[in-house]
Amino acid sequence: MEGCVNETNFVILEEGVIAMDVIGQKINEKKLTGNTDAFYVADLGEVIKKHHQWKMALPRVKPFYAVKCNDSKPIVWTLAQLGISFDCASKNEIAMVQDIGVPPERIIYAHPCKESSHIKFAATNGIQMMTFDNKDELFKIARIHPTARMVLRIVTNDAKSFLPLSMKFGATLKECRQLMECAKALCVDIIGVSFHVGSGCTEPQAFVEAIADSRIVFDIGMSLGFHMNLLDIGGGFPGSEEEKITFQEIAAVINRALELHFPEASGVNIIAEPGRYYVASSLTIAANIIGRKITIDSTNSNDDETETKKTIMYYVNDGRYGSLKAEQPPIKPIAFKKVSPDQQLFDTKLWGPTCDSFDYVIDHCKLPELEIGDWLLFQNRGAYTITLASKFNGFQGPIANFVMTREGWETLQKIKQENQLPTEEQVQGEI
Secondary structure, eight states: OEEEEGGGTEEEEOTTOOHHHHHHHHHHHHHHHTOOOOEEEEEHHHHHHHHHHHHHHOTTEEEEEEGGGOOOHHHHHHHHHTTOEEEEOSHHHHHHHHHTTOOGGGEEEOOSSOOHHHHHHHHHTTOOEEEEOSHHHHHHHHHHOTTOEEEEEBOOOOTTEEEOOTTTSOBOHHHHHHHHHHHHHTTOEEEEEEOOOOEEEOOTHHHHHHHHHHHHHHHHHHHTTOOOOEEEOOOOOOOSTTSSSOHHHHHHHHHHHHHHHSOGGGOOEEEEOOSHHHHGGGEEEEEEEEEEEEEEEEEEOTTSOEEEEEEEEEEESOOTTTTOOOOSSOOOEEEOSOOOTTOOOEEEEEEOSSSOTTOEEEEEEEEOOOOTTOEEEEOSOOSSSTTTOOOGGGOOOOEEEEEEOHHHHHHHHHHHHHHTOOOHHHHHHHO
């Protein structure tokens, strides 16, 4: 069924085999052995497909993948082979990306508030592009890494995003001139502007406003003598079809705003920091039902007949302290069991495995009556799940399984040849 690529810890599937087939196979194997450990299957072919869609929808925008979203080595390796660059937020992320052969010019240190030792590490390892949003950061850069090429991060209107970021990072338009004048006095170079509309953005207009504001800041920088040639439009792009707005809708709005404020003739390089977009839909978690509690409520109807209502609580071996914490997109469990179309569904609540009452997976959903030992699947869980998982109460996270469809592998080889990236034999010898 599968061909193994040991060096990158993923398997290449045979023609016609998909990730869901692998999930079914592993569940059947676990039933035979009595192993109920939760696991996940990540389809690297889905990541490759997302990159093709990105190039079609945003041809002018070069992606710098946000490593914090999912730092699994097979995913990062696959993205690197596609020629994608990286947004890193710490020295450990920088080291990881460079360990798989990514050159420093394909890395932006996109954290506005950096630890001094991390700045020194970046400087030692050739990282030049960095973000900032305050004077104290400029003083650190001038002292530790004076040749850095700085990108000024501005505040945005991200009120309609799942996770707003402007309450923590970003300079206002009023502050930008003072910051640029400070950089000029310190002989620190500024090459562009960045913003982030928040993780899980649902309002495309936020990009329009931020791009327009960036144009204002560009003009300020140019008036002060800076060679402004980089616009970083950040992240916030949807990663699955279950979200409120599609990637294509956001891309269309961005393209129009870029053409208005930063037309191709301007010579400005446009980059972005997608994370969720690339990996959310690639990963499916399989969790086992380890416990069950059924409650029956009896009530009298208007005609004095007694009505009963069954509510079921299932306890599964992954939860909010594990990889089922992120709620964007909404968690929608699927029973891995043959269910007839007319089978009754019951009000259901899912709990994680720990002792904490905060450890719920979902407050309310509709599921058929299931048994202890049955499996539930959770799709589109590739973003901010594995990286945020803990080992609270001693529970380990799901076991990782990375696969790549045959079609995805062939596409990857074609792209590597076009980009003149290492051959398969070279990669196996390096990783």
